[in-house]
Amino acid sequence: MTPWIEFAQRMTRRAFFKSTGLAAGRIALATLMLPELLRGADKLQARAHPGLPGLPHFKPRARHLIYLFMNGAPSQIDLWDYKPRLQELYDTELPDSVRQGQRLTTMTSGQKRFPVAPSIFKFARHGKSGIWVSELLPYTAQVVDELAVIKTVHTEAINHDPAATYLLTGSQIPGRPSLGAWISYGLGSESENLPAFVVMTPRWSSKRDAQALYQRLWGSGFLPARYQGVPLRAVGDPVLFLNNPGGVDAAARRTMLDGLARLNQMAYERSGDPEIQTRIAQYEMAFRLQTSIPELTDLENEPRSVLDLYGPEVTVPGTFAASCLLARRLVERGVRVVQILHREWDTHENLPRDLSLQCRDIDRACRGLILDLKQRGLLEETLVVWGGEFGRTVYCQGELTRTNYGRDHHPRCFTMWMAGGGVRGGLVYGETDDFSYNIVRDPVHIRDLNATILYCMGIDHRRLTYRFQGLDQRLTGTEEARVIHGILS
C-alpha cells in the first residue's frame, strides 16, 4: 500500500474536519503568540498539569479529598440511624403508609411479607456531641465529634451498578467523568511525581462473591484520559513493572522515553489528537512513579504509634487499613483526590455476621485516618467522605430470626459522613422517620452531596463545565443541586 493511499484511507470526514479545524486554530494562535505557545507547551509536559484558569471559584475549605466508598451499601439502620422503637415492632408487617408503593428490587418484590427487622446491635451516645453510634463501630465512635453525619442522603437508583455510577459520576448512565476526574481537571495536580487522583480497592472480609467494581467509577468519561484515577493494586506491587528490565538502567530508560516523547509529539502535531498528549504525560508519570511509588509504600519510617492507630493489619498490603495509611501518605505528598473502594457491603442475608466483619475491616482504620490527619494538621485541609451508594431496608429479606436477618436495597434514605476541611464536626444533619424509610427533614440528594464536596474544594458546581455532545456538561447534571451549608463550618 502506498503512503498516499494509506493517508487517503485514514482521512475520514470526521478526521478531516478535526485536523483542519485544529490546524487553522493553531495557525491563528501561533501568529498571535508563537514564542509563548512553544515555551508553554514544553513546560506543561515537564510539570504536573496546572488547574484551569479562573479556579478555584471561591476560597477552598479543603485542598484534598479522601473518599471512602463502601461499595454494596452499608446498612444505615445497623450503623448510624438509631431506631429504638423498632424493637417493639419485631416481625410485624411494614405499614403500607410507610412504604407508599415504593419500587422494590427483584430480590424482594416476590416476598409475601415485609416484616420489620430491628437492628440487633446496641447503640450508644458518643463524644461531646452525643451522636448515636452502633457497637459495630466502636473506634469510629471515638472520633464522632469530628464527623458531620448526614442521615438523609437519597438517590433514585435501586441497583448497585447504576447507583454507584450515579453517586461517583453524577449520572446513572455510564460515560460521565468521575468526581475525582472533575476535581483533578478543575484544580490540577500539585505533585510532580504522583498522579492527581489515586484509587485503591482493598480486600474485604465478608462473603467472597462481591459486586464488581468498574473503571468508570474513577474514569475520566469525556474529559481527557489524563484526569482519570490511577488505581494502585491491592495485591503484589502497587504498580506493575516498576523495576527496569534487566540490562536497562535509568539513563537508558530516560533516553528511550525522550525519543518516544519526540515521536509522540510529531504524531500529535500531525493529528492534533489530545489523547496523544495524555499518552506523553502518562509515560512521563510512569517514569517518575518508578521512584515515587517505592518511596510512598516504604513504611520503614512510620513510627509504631502511628501504625497502631490504623490497627494490626496496617502492615499487610491491600487491606483497608493499609490503604488508609497510604491515603494519608498520598495526601501528604500533594495528591488531590484519593478514593478507596471497599467492597461487599451487600448484606441481603446473614447481615449480623457479614456487617460485623465489614465494620471490623474499616472501623479502626477510619478512626486512625482521622486522628493521623488531625495530628499532622492535614485534617483542616482534607475532606474525608464515607458512605455507600444507597441504604438498606427496614424490612427483612429472607428468613427473620432473633439472631439473623438480611436487608434489601433502599434508596430513599441512607447515612454518609463527612469530616475535615470545612465541615462542622459533631453534627447530625437531617432526620428520617421511625422506620428509617422516608425522610422527615432536610433531604440531601446525592447531587447536593456532590455540589457540597465541590464547594468544599472551592469549586462552583454550576461553573465547572466541559462541552460535550453540544451541552456544557457538569458533575451535577442539569437538575438543580444545592450546597448543604448546614454542615459547613
Place this chain on the structure above:
Amino acid sequence: MSAADWSLFLGRFHPLLVHLPIGLVIALVFLELVATFRPRRAVVRAAAGPLLVLLVPTTLAAALCGWLLAAPGGYDAALLQKHRFTGLAVAVLTCLMALAHSLRRSGLYRFFLVACCAVLVPASHYGGSLTHGRDYLTRYAPAWWKAWLGPRPSAAADVGPASTDPAAFDIYLHGIQPVFDRYCVSCHGSEKARGGLRLDHAAGLWIGGDSGPAIAPGQPDASLLLQRMRLPLDHDDHMPPEGKPQPEPADLDLLAWWIGAGAPTNRTLAELTPPEPIRQRLLRTSVSTSREAAPGTPAQAAAPLPSAESLRPRIEALVAELGIAITPLASEDPWLQVNAAVAGPRFTDAALGRLAAELGPHIRWLDLSGTAITDAGLAALAAMPRLERLQLDRTGITDAGLAALRGLAELESLNLYGTAITETGLTVLAELPRLRRLYLWQTRVRPEAVQALQQARTQRPELQAWQRELEQLQARLEQARLTVELGTEPDPPLPAPGVPINTICPVSDKLADPTRTVWHEGQLVAFCCTNCIAAFQKDPARYTPRLAQLANPPPGQLGKLPANRNCPVSGQPAKPEVTAVHGGRLIAFCCTDCRAKFLADPARYLARLDPPP
C-alpha cells in the same frame, strides 16, 4: 394601576428619552457650524427646522419623566436640585430656540443655541453623577488630573485624619464607618439609597431602610445588617451582592463587636477596650481606607493588590524556577496558596526569599512542610503580612526562628509538628491575635506548657465575663430540665454473629481468613490457613501472647460462644456463623437447612446438644 404607579412607570423612561434631545442639540450645533463655513447656508439652516420640531417635544417629555422619576426621592437633594434646575433651563432654551427659528431671528437663535449648550453640559454631568456617583468620571483619572481637580471631598476628610492615639481615635468614625464606605456606600449613600437604606452616616443605621432598622444595638445576631452580610455568597439576599467587593471575615467580626457593644458613635479607643484582634482591625481599617490621603503616607501601602489572575506570568516563571505549586486562593481575589512541600528539600531559604520578594503580599496559605527552610530563611515571612495558614512541620526550624512570625497579625493556623520547637518558642505565638489552630505533635513542648498557652489566650477579662454569663444561662437551663426515672429493664440476650477476635493470624502474622477459625478459651480465633490452625492447636501457649496483642476488643458482646461444638441436627461440626437463639442459649449449626429443621421442632434436637466447648 394608580396614578402613583403610572408616575413610577413613566419616570423610568427619563434615562431613555434624555439622550435624544442631547443628540439633537449637538446636531443643531453641527449644522450651524457647517452653515457658517459653507455657501448656500440658507439651505443648511432650513434643515434645522425639522430637527427643532423633534427637539421640543422630546425635551419636554424627558423633563416631565425626570420630574416623575425624582418624585419618590432616594437621591441626593442638593445634586438633584442642580440637575432639575439645569435640565429645566435646557427645556426652556430649546423652546426659545424653536421660537427664534420660526421667527427667522437667526442671531437670537444662535444665542439661545450657545446658551443651551452651555447649560446642557452641567445638566448632563449632574444627571450622570446622580446615577453613577459623584466621582464616577474621574475615579480612574491620571494622578496629575486628580491633583488638578483638588482633593475629593470625603467622609474621612470631614472627620480629620485617623490617629493611632487611643484618646483621639474615634471608634465609629475612624474604624466602623470606613468599612461601610468601602463596601456599602456606593449603593447605600447620599447619591443612591437602594432599599431606602443609607450607610454614609450613623443615623442611617437606626433609621434603616424598607425592611426596618439595620441594627439592633447590643444584639449583633438580631441585626439585619449582619444577618444579610453573613448569608452565603450565593444567597439572593447576601450583601454586598455577589460580584461586588466582599468584606473580609475580620470586618464582620469588627461590626459584630461594635453592635454588640451597643453601637456607640461617640466613643474613643481609650474609652472602650475592644479585644486585641478587634483593636488591630480597627486600626487597620482606618489606615487602609484613608487612601485619599496625600502620596507618601502609609496609605500607599494599602493600595488594592492586583488580582491573582493578572500575576499569572510571574507565577508561571516562579513555578518553573522553584518546582513548587502556586494557585490562586479564589479566582477573583488577589490571594495565593503556595505549596512548596512538593519540592521537598530542594526548596531552600534562597527560594523562600525569591518567593517573598516576588509575591509576598499576595500569599495567604504557605506550605513549607519538609522543605530545607532554616531559621534564617524565616525572616522572609516579614514580606508576607497577610499569611493566614503556615505549615512549617518537619523542617529544621527552632525557637529562634519563630520570632519572625511576630508580625503575622492574620495568621490563623500554624503547623510546627516534627520540629525542634520547645515551649520557649511559644511565647511569641501567644501574641498572634488571630491564631486559632496550632499543631505541636512530635515536638518538645510539654502538655503543661500548652495548657498555659491556651489559658493565656482565654483568660482575658471579657472572655471570662462571657464564660460566667454562659454558666449562669446553663444553670437556668438545668433548672428547667425534668428528670424521670422509669427503672432499668434487663438487657435482652445478645446473639453472637461469630466474628473472630483477630484480623491477623497469630501464627504467621499474615492476614487472617475469617472463615478459618477455631474456638480457644471462649474466643473465636481466625487463622490464615489450615497449617497455622494445626500449629496453633499443637501448642497454643506459644501463640497466645501474640494473640493477646492482636485481639481487637470485640465490639459489644460479639464473639460470644455458641453453646455447642457440633450441629445438633446433623452431628457435623457446627459453623459459628450459622446460629439461632433458643432458651437463652446461642446454638450453632452446620448449615441453614439444619437450622430451619431445628427451629421447626427444637424439642426433637435439644437432647443432641453436646456440652459447651
